[in-house]
Each structure stands twice: as C-alpha cells, then as structure tokens.
Amino acid sequence: xxxxxxxxxxxxxxxxxxxxxxxxxxxxxxxxxxxxxxxxxxxxxxxxxxxxxxxxxxxxxxxxxxxxxxxxxxxxxxxxxxxxxxxxxxxxxxxxxxxxxxxxxxxxxxxxxxxxxxxxxxxxxxxxxxxxxxxxxxxxxxxxxxxxxxxxxxxxxxxxxxxxxxxxxxxxxxxxxxxxxxxxxxxxxxxxxxxxxxxxxxxxxxxxxxxxx
Amino acid sequence: xxxxxxxxxxxxxxxxxxxxxxxxxxxxxxxxxxxxxxxxxxxxxxxxxxxxxxxxxxxxxxxxxxxxxxxxxxxxxxxxxxxxxxxxxxxxxxxxxxxxxxxxxxxxxxxxxxxxxxxxxxxxxxxxxxxxxxxxxxxxxxxxxxxxxxxxxxxxxxxxxxxxxxxxxxxxxxxxxxxxxxxxxxxxxxxxxxxxxxxxxxxxxxxxxxxxxxxxxxxxxxxxxxxxxxxxxxxxxxxxxxxxxxxxxxxxxxxxxxxx
Numbered sequence: 174x175x176x177x178x179x180x181x182x183x184x185x186x187x188x189x190x191x192x193x194x195x196x197x198x199x200x201x202x203x204x205x206x207x208x209x210x211x212x213x214x215x216x217x218x219x220x221x222x223x224x225x226x227x228x229x230x231x232x233x234x235x236x237x238x239x240x241x242x243x244x245x246x247x248x249x250x251x252x253x254x255x256x257x258x259x260x261x262x263x264x265x266x267x268x269x270x271x272x273x274x275x276x277x278x279x280x281x282x283x284x285x286x287x288x289x290x291x292x293x294x295x296x297x298x299x300x301x302x303x304x305x306x307x308x309x310x311x312x313x314x315x316x317x318x319x320x321x322x323x324x325x326x327x328x329x330x331x332x333x334x335x336x337x338x339x340x341x342x343x344x345x346x347x348x349x350x351x352x353x354x355x356x357x358x359x360x361x362x363x364x365x366x367x368x369x370x371x372x373x374x375x376x377x378x379x380x381x382x383x384x385x386x
Numbered sequence: 387x388x389x390x391x392x393x394x395x396x397x398x399x400x401x402x403x404x405x406x407x408x409x410x411x412x413x414x415x416x417x418x419x420x421x422x423x424x425x426x427x428x429x430x431x432x433x434x435x436x437x438x439x440x441x442x443x444x445x446x447x448x449x450x451x452x453x454x455x456x457x458x459x460x461x462x463x464x465x466x467x468x469x470x471x472x473x474x475x476x477x478x479x480x481x482x483x484x485x486x487x488x489x490x491x492x493x494x495x496x497x498x499x500x501x502x503x504x505x506x507x508x509x510x511x512x513x514x515x516x517x518x519x520x521x522x523x524x525x526x527x528x529x530x531x532x533x534x535x536x537x538x539x540x541x542x543x544x545x546x547x548x549x550x551x552x553x554x555x556x557x558x559x560x561x562x563x564x565x566x567x568x569x570x571x572x573x574x575x576x577x578x579x580x581x582x583x584x585x586x587x588x589x590x591x592x593x594x595x596x597x598x599x600x601x602x603x604x605x606x607x608x609x610x611x612x613x614x615x616x617x618x619x620x621x622x623x624x625x626x627x628x629x630x631x632x633x634x635x636x637x638x639x640x641x642x643x644x645x646x
Contacts (some may be wrong), residue, residue: 179533181515185404187533188518192525199604199614206612209404217619222536224602225594230583231486235493240478246494247474247501248467254505255466309431309468316464331464381426 183215190216197223270333273302276323290322291315292377294370300363301334307357308335312381315360394423396452401517409517411448418449423456431468447473447523451508451516458509466509474501477527484531487586488538496538500531542590584641588634591620595627596634606631 179187186209194201202220206213270276277287288295293315300306301319311334313327320327338357361382364375396419399409411419422430422445430453434445445453450469457465485496504527507516518526573581588596598604598616607617607624617624 182404184515184529185402185518187529188522188526189404191529191532192522197602199602202614203612206614217614218536219532220614221594221598221619222539223532225539225597226484226487226532226535228582228597228601229487229585229593231482232489232493232586234490235482235486235488238482238490238493240475243478243481243497244471244474246498248471250498250501251467251470251474251505251509254502254509255463258509309428309435311428313427328463335464 183212186212186216187219190219191223197221197227270325270329273298273319273323273330273333276325280324282323287319287322291318292374293318294367294374296367296369297363304334304338305357306334306360306363310360312360312378314381315378394420396420396423399514399517399520401514409521411452411520415446415448415452415520418445419452422449422453427457427462427465431465431472434469434472447476448520451519451523454508455511459511470505480524480527480531484528485535485538488535488542492538492542496534499537500527500534503530503534539590580642580645581638584638584645587641588637592630592634592637595620595630596638599627599631 186205190201190205194205197220202216205216209216273287274284277284282290284295284298287293288298291298293301297306301311308331316331316334317327320330323330361379364370364378367375370378396416399411401409403409421443422433425433433443434450434453436444438444450473454466454469454473457469481497481500482493485493485500488496504519507513508519510516516526585593585597595616598619599606604614604616604619606615606627608615616627620627620630622630
C-alpha cells in the first residue's frame with residue numbers, strides 16, 4: 174500500500190532538489206524548472222509549501238504533544254505496515270504474556286523448574302518477571318531460553334520484557350504514597366549478583382557479555 | 387554488489403537518482419553499518435539509543451535505516467521495533483516544526499501519513515524507493531514531510547477558505563500598502579518574532595501571499611515568464627495579490643492589537 178501516488182521520477186527529482194537547495198529561493202526554483210520544465214507546477218507547488226512549512230509557527234496544541242505519545246502513534250502505523258506484509262501475523266495470533274510466573278503456573282511448572290530449563294536462577298527469573306532488568310541488556314540467548322522453557326514465542330517474551338517494571342505481587346506496603354521502583358538494572362550485573370546461580374552457569378552467561386563487542 | 391568490511395557484508399544501494407547515477411552511502415555511514423553488523427542485537431539497540439551525536443559510536447539515521455531493513459529481512463521484530471522507535475524519537479522535532487502549523491487534528495493525520503510512508507519505503511524489501519533515506523536521511527524525510535504538508539494544507543483550504551469578491555476586484559483608488567509590518571524599519575527583533583507568531587491568524591490565501599512576499603522575496607509579478615511570481619502561482623492578477631497582502635497586513639495588526 175503506497176499512501177500517495179507520486180511518480181518515482183518526480184520523487185527522485187524532489188529528493189535531489191531538497192538536498193541541493195539550502196533554502197526554497199525563487200532563484201533555485203527557476204534553475205530547477207529549467208532542468209525539469211515538465212515538472213514546473215510540481216516544483217513550484219513544492220517550493221511554496223516548503224516555504225510555508227519552514228515559516229509558519231507550530232501551534233501550541235501540537236508543541237505540547239509529548240514525544241512518547243507521538244512515538245506510540247507512529248509505532249502503531251509501523252505495525253500496520255508490518256501487519257500488511259504478514260510479518261506480524263504470528264505475533265498477533267499469540268496472546269500477550271501477562272507474566273513469566275503466570276505462564277509457568279499455567280503450564281504447571283514451578284519457578285525453579287523454569288529456572289532450570291532456561292539456565293537462569295529463581296532470583297533472576299523473579300527479576301525478569303517483574304521487569305526489573307533493562308530489556309535492551311538481555312541477550313537474545315536468554316530470551317530464547319526463557320521462551321523455550323515456558324513454551325512461548327521469543328518475540329512474545331521479548332515484548333513482555335520491554336514493559337514497565339512492576340511491584341511484587343501479594344506484598345503490603347506501609348506507605349502513604351505508592352512505593353517507587355528503582356531503575357531497571359543491567360542483565361549482566363544481575364547475573365553477577367544473583368546469589369542462587371551456579372558458578373559455571375554464571376560464567377556461561379557472563380561470557381556473552383565479552384563476545385561480539 | 388556488496389562491500390566487504392572485514393568479512394561483514396554491507397549490501398550496496400540499487401536505486402538511481404533522476405540523472406541515472408547510482409545512490410551511494412557516505413563512507414562514515416558504511417563504517418557504522420559494518421561495525422554494527424558485528425554486534426549482538428541488544429548491543430545494536432543500546433548503541434542506537436545513545437543521544438550524543440559527538441560520541442564515536444553514535445549511529446546516524448542513515449545507518450539505522452539499513453539496520454532496520456537487515457533486521458526485517460531476518461524477521462527480527464524486536465530489533466525492527468526498537469530501531470524504529472529510536473528513529474521516530476529523533477524525528478519528533480522535524481515533524482512538529484514542519485507540520486505543526488496545521489493544528490492538532492490535521493497534524494495527527496499528517497504525521498500518521500508521513501510515518502506510514504516512511505515505514506512503507508523502509509520496510510518494502512522488494513523495492514529500493516527508500517534508498518535515499520540511507521544517503522541523506524533528513525533531506526529524504528523533509529521532502530516527504532513537505533509533500534504531506536502540501537496535501538494537508540490543500541485539504542484545509544478546500545474546506546476553510548473563501549475569498550471576498552472585493553479582493554478580486556480592481557480597486558484603483560485604494561492606496562497601496564505593501565507589507566508595512568515587516569518592512570517597518572522601527573520594528574524590533576522582538577516585534578518581528580511576535581508578528582511571526584501571528585502568522586497563523588492570517589487566513590489563506592492571504593497568508594501564502596504574505597509569506598512568499600515578505601519572507602522569501604517572491605515578486606508579485608514579473609514580465610519575464612521564467613521568474614516565479616505570486617501572481618502566476620496563485621493564478622491571480624497582481625492587483626489581487628496586493629489586496630491579499632493588505633488583508634494579511636490588517637490581520638496581523640489586528641492580532642497584535644489583540645495580544646496587547
């Protein structure tokens with residue numbers, strides 16, 4: 174699906190025009206019309222709108238749109254394109270993961286069993302369940318191992334891990350204000366500090382930090 | 387054709403410009419891509435998320451586009467999502483600056499259309515129409531954003547404006563006032579900024595005539611047919627254009643009076 178019909182040749186010309194022209198001047202427009210007279214109306218129209226969009230002030234109601242809101246809206250359009258290409262089909266068919274502990278429970282697995290299957294530890298697993306580990310720091314091998322352990326697609330597990338950190342379930346907090354969560358920590362730091370991880374397993378995970386730099 | 391960078395293969399661009407010349411990436415972009423291809427996916431994401439443009443490992447947008455296509459080719463949805471998120475965050479300022487005068491609702495539609503076009507051209511692996519994003523990303527984006535602005539502004543004009551018949555009529559008795567606002571030598575820099583903010587109070591087509599005349603120096607008319615003029619662009623007589631400019635001037639003064 175192409176959202177607007179613009180001939181390839183015109184797009185190439187406009188790309189070159191914008192790249193070669195610091196500002197939309199009448200002199201530059203006249204020069205490019207001489208090069209491509211067949212596109213005089215399009216070049217003129219583009220130059221006029223380039224002038225307007227460069228000059229007119231942004232309205233306050235646009236200025237105050239938070240960047241994260243814009244990014245979210247934009248990513249929704251990206252996903253539309255991916256869905257059209259069929260790439261998201263398998264992910265969309267997968268129900269979202271509510272929690273790693275919940276997934277384990279649904280499969281009648283204990284957290285210890287999931288930890289063993291995935292090569293992690295219960296402490297690490299609980300941190301991952303609460304998303305207390307920064308998603309970008311989690312190696313693909315760990316995501317794949319978790320997914321295999323709970324029988325879900327790696328992409329669904331990855332999506333879950335990118336969510337916001339959560340408070341521990343079933344715990345009471347004596348506070349008038351909602352307890353604040355610490356910033357998620359680095360995966361390898363968590364591996365170093367996990368008290369219940371076998372040393373050979375720890376070494377295997379830490380070896381991933383060294384490779385591919 | 388591929389370029390070898392220490393056993394890492396960076397696929398060359400295939401699209402040709404309007405003159406038939408093959409697009410090529412800047413050498414620094416090639417190096418950034420080659421370096422990134424040796425990293426693990428989460429390392430690439432972390433690197434892309436760095437904001438410091440002066441950092442040695444800063445990933446330029448041109449390189450990020452290549453990495454998105456590479457991730458899409460191997461169906462790495464996490465990487466595609468993460469890198470597109472970085473790209474959209476970096477583009478936020480340009481979108482707001484170029485489309486922000488449309489107002490929130492029209493901006494939302496135009497922004498969505500732009501991102502859709504951006505995603506289509508980057509993610510269509512069977513097509514090289516988006517190659518220019520890997521050559522000069524910001525100019526490629528600007529071209530598409532301005533084109534979207536054009537369509538959106540035209541849509542608003544069809545619904546919003548009607549021009550008074552008086553503006554179209556010959557009016558030889560009317561003294562000509564030519565943009566007293568911006569040509570006033572006593573106008574301070576602060577005042578100019580204020581009047582700039584008032585531009586959105588001017589209705590079309592007066593505003594277009596005003597911006598072209600007083601911000602970009604377009605002549606109202608010219609005997610030379612190869613010189614772009616406001617009259618030829620708006621297909622109106624020069625007298626009508628002068629009336630448009632007067633209307634714009636009056637609107638600005640009224641707006642300024644309302645601000646005080």
